[in-house]
Amino acid sequence: MKASLDDKNAILTIQQDIVFYNKSDQALNEVYLHNWSNSYKNNKTKLSQRFIEDYKKTLYFAKAEDRGFSDILNLSVNYETADFKELDDQIDIIKINLKKVLLPKDSVTITASYTVKLPNAKFTGYGKNVEGYHLRFWYLTPAVFQNGWNIMSNLNIDDLYSDISDFQIEISIPNIYTLESNLYQYDEIKKGERKEYFLIGKKKKDIILSIDKAAKFSSFKTDRVHVKTDITNTSIAQPLGTSILNRELLFIEKYLGKYPHKELFIDRITQSKNPIYGLNQLPNFLRPFSDVFKWDMTMFKAITKKYIENTLLLNNRTDYWLVNGIQYYLMMEYAEKYYPEVNLLGNLSKVWGVRSFNFAKLKFNDKYPFIYQFSSRKFLDQSLTTQADSLSNFNRKIVNKYKAGLGLRYLEDYLNKDIIRNSIQEFYLKNNLKITNSKSFADIVRSKTEKDVNWFFGDYITTNKKIDYTIKKTIIVGDSIDVTIKNKRNITAPIALYGIKDKKVVFKKWLTNIDSTKTIRIAKGNFDRLSLNFENTYPEHNTIDNSKSLKGGLFNKPLKLTFIKDVNDSYYNQLFYQPDVKYNFYDGVLLGMKLHNKPVLTRNLQFSFTPSYGTKSNSLTGTFYTRYYQYFEKTSIYRMTYSISGSNLHYAPDLAYNSFNQSVSVEFKRKTLRDAGVRVLSARLFNVDKEVAPGVVKTDQDKYSIFRLSYFYNNPNIISGFKYNLSTEIGSKFSKAIAEFRFRSLTDRNTQLDFRLYAGAFLTNNSDGDYFSFGLDRANDYLFQLNYIGRSENSGIFSQQFILAEGGFKSVLPTRFANQFMLSFNSNIGLWRWLEIYNDVAFLKNRGDQVYFAYESGIRLNFVHNIFELYFPLYSNNGWEVGQHAYPKKIRFVLTANPRAIFNFFRRGFL
Structure with a gap:
């Protein structure tokens, strides 16, 4: 190989000769070359699409000067012009059609003249960087023929499958750089403003070049x-x-x-x-x-x-x-x-x-x-x-x-x-x-x-399949112990049984062929506990139930209180306690102590109880939940979740509410674990009992039960995301059907388009007032599912909190609710980075009234999507809002302090 680096344009000009040997026992009619330099060429390559799956859009929207590609100027086989092409869906693979069949143990000489535009190293670490160049997978590499051609596109996982080769390279670079590599350098010659390096390598798999201004x-x-x-x-x-x-x-x-x-x-x-x-x-x-x-x-x-x-x-x-x-x-x-x-x-x-x-x-x-x-x-x-x-x-x-x-x-x-x-x-x-x-x-x-x-x-x-055994029971029989071991899952593998004394191993015995339940007899010894997989010799699905005490007593494992969270302790039943601090406008700062059984590693049955004291309400409040996760391995269902939860908090000054909810949800499996899509079918029964002011008679708006059935789909692709939610709600006084669709896309110029359609209609409605009505600018949240800081506020900063729900409007218009149907369309169009313009229209219908047409537009500052956003209304049914009285009170904000939501945002593409 002869190569010359044009530092100004980050281009390598290469003349390469490849002697390719057919090591197989089959005659070959074609040869494939890996051309991974071409994987940076555009946003349609496998590499670019891979980055999108990983929530990385830098290569997709890369500038032309940052991209990399190869340009094949000439390619011949045995010094005759070759018939070659890039594969249609893999442009980093070249197929060469041979004019003459390549027989086993024979060889051909492939000669290629080409240029490589080196990409910015920010994509994969390989290419042009601040200090110079770090190059890997930069030249044409023959594919391996082994039970067929092993061809693969560059996916930034550094797994190019190649045979060993002998390399001989001459490379010319500007004088300001020094070259270091994994080859043997046998000469370096200075020619004016350039250096020529002569490199050789025997039986090498691939070549890495580091070209920097100083040797590092x-x-x-x-x-x-x-x-x-x-x-x-x-x-x-x-x-x-x-x-x-x-x-x-x-x-x-x-x-x-x-x-x-x-x-x-x-x-x-x-x-x-x-x-x-x-x-x-x-x-x-x-x-x-x-x-x-x-x-x-x-x-x-x-x-x-x-x-x-x-x-x-x-x-x-x-x-x-x-x-x-x-x-x-x-x-x-x-x-x-x-x-x-x-x-x-x-x-x-x-x-x-x-x-x-x-x-x-x-x-x-x-x-x-x-x-x-x-x-x-x-x-x-x-x-x-x-x-x-x-x-x-x-x-x-x-x-x-x-x-x-x-x-x-x-x-x-x-x-x-x-x-x-x-x-x-x-x-x-x-x-x-x-x-x-x-x-x-x-x-x-x-x-x-x-x-x-x-x-x-x-x-x-x-x-x-997951290894998972447990000691079901132990029975002392004279000077022996009968130990019954159960295989809880669908793989039969050897397991290790230990006798333990003072957390030290007294004996160890391997057991095999336990495919369901088996009782073995062991001799008594100087140990007081039996344990499976005590040394974590093999990876096991669940080790919580691997231990059995031989001391007798009511409980196999005593209760242990542990601060915050910890890993499982096989000697104890663990209950965790940790401080819990929240805030709402009516309770003030909620100082609580959360008691739960959830260790660092998740468990199927989870419960939590959090009593709290409100510094503003001066009262005891709290929440609780119990969940059971049932996982499925051989069906299209990923897991079912059964849940009971409840809370007691304040929804207005000196007025609290009690909620008691039961739910069952079915989460379906993704096509692959690289697919971030979610499909969930859920059924929930909400029971709400609200306190009312002294002298006020409770109505159906203060104590009610509502059944909700919904299907949720979400495909959160970073370039083109789509999600929808179809649901129905049934209460004693009403029933309604709801559909919500949201489409978000990035154009080729990295401009964000965000469209949402919300449609809700009452099937029956015998309720009074607007408590159960559809909200245009703020949902009533009668199910108490939205994280409003001050849910009953009609003025002040907390009334300006915005949660995208129902109508999704930011301006407060004369007609705010609909007790028959509502159709709303929200759109956001990116202007620059986090600066966007929003436009919303809606149709609201109330009993006895004409259809109300609502419209608005404004500026959205989308700093962190769904976590921190600001909305500035410009024009609506109210007219030009900017110049109106008390404009700062019209500004809406999105603020999420939920650690889980923030964690999920930053972990995207990894789990």
Whole structure:
């Protein structure tokens, strides 16, 4: 390859020769090339669409100068002009139709002349950055033919499947830059204002170039390989760094075998895409971990990834679990050997107020089963054979890697340490620098043991079935104990039974073939508790019910009160208490104490009781709920939620209300976990009893019951989102039907269009007044579901709070309610960033009146959607509102202080 960098235009001009060998036993009529430089070309590429799924729109709306693309000037095969084209739906893949069939063991020479416009590095980390250029996947790469062509578009998951190659590169760059790479540099020549670098590489998988104004990679010459990295820490001196890297490489070599290359190039950009979660997420100013520990673990993870991926050539889009499994297996082994005393929270676990929590007692390796349970308990986990591009980001980056590593440790513990360790090493040595797959590893394991491992390479790997056993009962029979163990789910796997004394293991026994319920007999011993999976050897769906006391007594586990939240404690039934502070205009600051049973890991049955004291109302109020989640694995239903809830709060000065609600909801499964859409069918019964002022007689507007049936759909695509809600309400005095549709779109110029249609009609209405009527500018919220700060206010700042409901108008017009029907259309059109203009029209019909036509327009400042917004009315049925009296009182605001809503906004695209 010969390449020249035009720094002014960020363009590489490349002349490339590829000698492609047919290593298969089939004759080939075509050859495919990966052209990932072209994946930045427009907003129709697979990469751009992938970013949209992740709620990132920078590439979709990128400026022309920030985009990247390739322009193929000439392409020939065996020096004859070739017939080639980009695939219609994958423009980063080139198909070459061969004029002559390529026979097995034969080769062709592909010659290409092309230019590459380098993209802005802000998209994927690769391309032009402030300091220069960091390049990866920048040249044409032949696809692998293995049981068919393995072609894949760039999806920013760095998983290009390619065979090893010998590289010879000449590259010319401006004098102001210095080039560093993972190739061997055998010459550098200065020619005027430019430098020419000559690079070679033998049996390399891919090439990374760092072109910067100053060399930024540090060199560590260890006993085994030469490590170059820009992952630096000023407190790690060269001798100490070299010593640490020597230890890491020796450790890896003992488990795998010798690294076949003389150098390891560890770049910060690639590493930053796969950080050590739990290490980088805690604030640096707290200094929870020592600099040595952080650098050691960061480098060990980066080195193991490169060590394995540079030598084991598996398809990391379809067969990634083994590479991930080996890497995380080694990480757990390394941490256990050299840092057994380090806790998950580091030094924070020693701080007063933190150290008493079970969470603070977790060791660094305990995060792996814990995070797996976090996903599993919500039934959001995916099998280890799910294609990488179909995994949710949370599963791809974290959960599936953890499950794979835990799986190898699980298998190791069940078979014995040497079998798995020897199998990994044999697999590595046999397949070093060869195209391979995980089936080869499975065959090696099977050859080394007589125990059945089909459950592991079957259900554990290929499904998301969950291991979940419990000790159902224990009966003492003379000097023995009969233990009945129940398999609560649909996978049969080996499980470990422990005898425990003072939280220490007295005995351990592996049990197999328990597919439903089984009673085993064990001898009595010096232990007073039996426990399953006590050491968290394998990832289990639910470990709360794994323990059984042998001491007798009324309760197997005593009650324990714990401040705030904590992880599960198998020795206790936990009840959590935590301060709860809220505010409404009538109660003032609500100072409460929330009692609940919800640990960090979700549980199916949840309850909460929150008594509160209102500083303004000087009264006791409170809320409660009980929920049960039922999950489904083999149907189109994701889960059903059964709920009972209630509250006692003030809705007006010195007037409180009681609500008691029951509901059942059905949430349907998404097409894939990368689909953020939601479909929910719910049925709710609301019971409301309101206090009235002294001397006032209660009416049907003060004590009522309403049944609501609704279907909600939401597709929150960041470019084109659509949602709707269809519902009906039935009360003793009325019944109504409601439909709400909302469409939000971003144009090609990144202008937001937001349209909403609301239609509501009474089927019957025998009520008096407007309490149950449709509200044009403010919903009455007789179901007490909207978060109004001052729900009864007709003046003052809290009357200006805006919640988009029913009519959705911002101006207060002469006709505010409709007791027959209301049809409202709301629109928002973006002008610049968060500045928008809104236009609303509505038709309202009241009994005995003509249809009222309402209209308004104004300015919307959409700072954070649905969290903080301001509305400034301009023109409506009231005329020009800006110049009217007391205009500041006409301004409406949206303000959400709900932590859950804020958290959901920022987590989009990850979970």
